[in-house]
Amino acid sequence: MSYTVYLVEDEQNLSEVLKAYMEKEGWTVEIYDNGDDAIAAIDKPPHLWVLDIMLPGTDGYQILKGIREKEGEVPVIFISARDQDLDRVLGLEMGSDDYLAKPFLPQELIIRAKKLLSRVYGSQVQEVKKRELNDYVIDPEARTVTDRLDNNEVIDLTTKEMDLILLLTEELGKALSREDIIEQVWGENYFGSERAVDDVVRRVRKKMDRIHLETLYGYGYRVLSS
Known part of the structure; x- marks a missing residue:
């Protein structure tokens, strides 16, 4: 590109x-x-x-x-x-x-x-497909999440919240450590606390309460399909 x-x-x-x-x-x-x-x-x-x-x-x-x-x-x-x-x-x-x-x-x-x-x-060649999960429609290209159960209302997510949900749904079912999430969402030069991940997860859960975002205690997080 x-x-x-x-x-x-x-x-x-x-x-x-x-x-x-x-x-x-x-x-x-x-x-x-x-x-x-x-x-x-x-x-x-x-x-x-x-x-x-x-x-x-x-x-x-x-x-x-x-x-x-x-x-x-x-x-x-x-x-x-x-x-x-x-x-x-x-x-x-x-x-x-x-x-x-x-x-x-x-x-x-x-x-x-x-x-x-x-x-x-991303790659120009790779087709970007929408992801559907628990009646949420996640559009990586447009960087939007819409709620089918709320008249396709667009959910207001911050940049980091969007980056997190894109990462976890791309790796659906895969356990990601806090270190993995920090590197891919904040970048490898991030110097803050890993608790920043927990804060963003908490906000995502509140805004997308039907998402099964599972905590792996002492390790990290993953999103399950149901």
């Missing part, structure tokens, strides 16, 4: 090298060398943002905030040469999907970007 990537980086040499690597993958790359121009591009979202934190004008944190307010689902990879731990934690808390500390190898960015794009958009 051909993806569009917005690369927001004020170091010209680095941005040109990264652009060359990404274009070898067949991706279309737009470079923004300052935060103000990047903010103006939010209304035409790409498939992926690669976003430096320290920029002339608007910084990366404000750009990320704008992205999440207007296009909450678009994946974002943060890059920074500043305090790694602080930037990583702040970025992930604000909604970035991954983080790379400078200096890094361009191929490392490509590997992480591919994994992220695959997770978010």
Whole structure:
């Protein structure tokens, strides 16, 4: 699949090298060398943002905030040469999907970007089918869940709630550990507590009370077909 990537980086040499690597993958790359121009591009979202934190004008944190307010689902990879731990934690808390500390190898960015794009958009060739479970209709492509018993009303799910139900219903009947769920829903660079999984499960159960979402104590969760 051909993806569009917005690369927001004020170091010209680095941005040109990264652009060359990404274009070898067949991706279309737009470079923004300052935060103000990047903010103006939010209304035409790409498939992926690669976003430096320290920029002339608007910084990366404000750009990320704008992205999440207007296009909450678009994946974002943060890059920074500043305090790694602080930037990583702040970025992930604000909604970035991954983080790379400078200096890094361009191929490392490509590997992480591919994994992220695959997770978010899946395979173009693979047909995305709706899933029906206990009179709920789960549409992975539209990222919606409708309730047949409530006049096909769309259930209001947050991003993480939707990601969780998609994961558990894709692996229907399979036991997934909290670690598995964290890696696939929050990303492998997540630093928070595993209790975040329990909180999202609790909310999903409340909103979809006919789903048989089983707790495996001391391990994780699974969804059963009935």
